[in-house]
Amino acid sequence: MAEYFLKQQYPQLNIESAGISGLIGHQADEKAQLCMQRLGIDMQSHIARKLNAEHIKKADLILVMSQNQQKHIEQIWPFAKGKTYRLGHWQNKNVPDPYQHDQAVFDETCQLIQQCVADWKPYI
Incomplete structure (x- = not known):
């Protein structure tokens, strides 16, 4: 979800998403797609x-x-220090993983991600 909020906010930038674990090669969870769709953002692709x-290296x-x-x-890539931050850095928050939770948890997480992306605006 964060990738798509960032792409919407900064269409001129190259924004990519990758995970350290999870369902590699799979589409986004249907509940994530639904909360983004409600905001007019299509992440079916x-x-x-x-x-x-x-x-x-390229980020x-x-x-x-x-x-x-x-x-x-x-720890795995020490050269990532200094350019790796939590999305919720400015609120001193972690963003919980909504996977295997109900739609309400996805909606709350979606809202938190949207707020955290907005917090980065002065710095990107």
């Missing part, structure tokens, strides 16, 4: 990819959902 060193900024993800990335 999204296919999950696995994060790798090339993604890290100017890496936004993750949690402190654990940040630590994991910086």
Whole structure:
């Protein structure tokens, strides 16, 4: 969801999404697609990819959902330090993973992601 909010906010930038785990090669969860669709954002074309060193090298900024993800990335790829931040950095929040939860949790997470993306505006 964050990728699509960022693409909407910054169409001139190259924004990509990749995960450190999860259902690589699969579409976004239907509940995620639904909450984005309600906001007029189509993410049906999204296919999950696995994060790798090339993604890290070419990125100017890496936004993750949690402190654990940040630590994991910086541990595996030490050169990611200084450009890896939590999406919720400015609110000092982790974004919870709504996977395998009901639509209400996806909707709450979607709203939090939208707020966190807006917080980055002065810095991107």
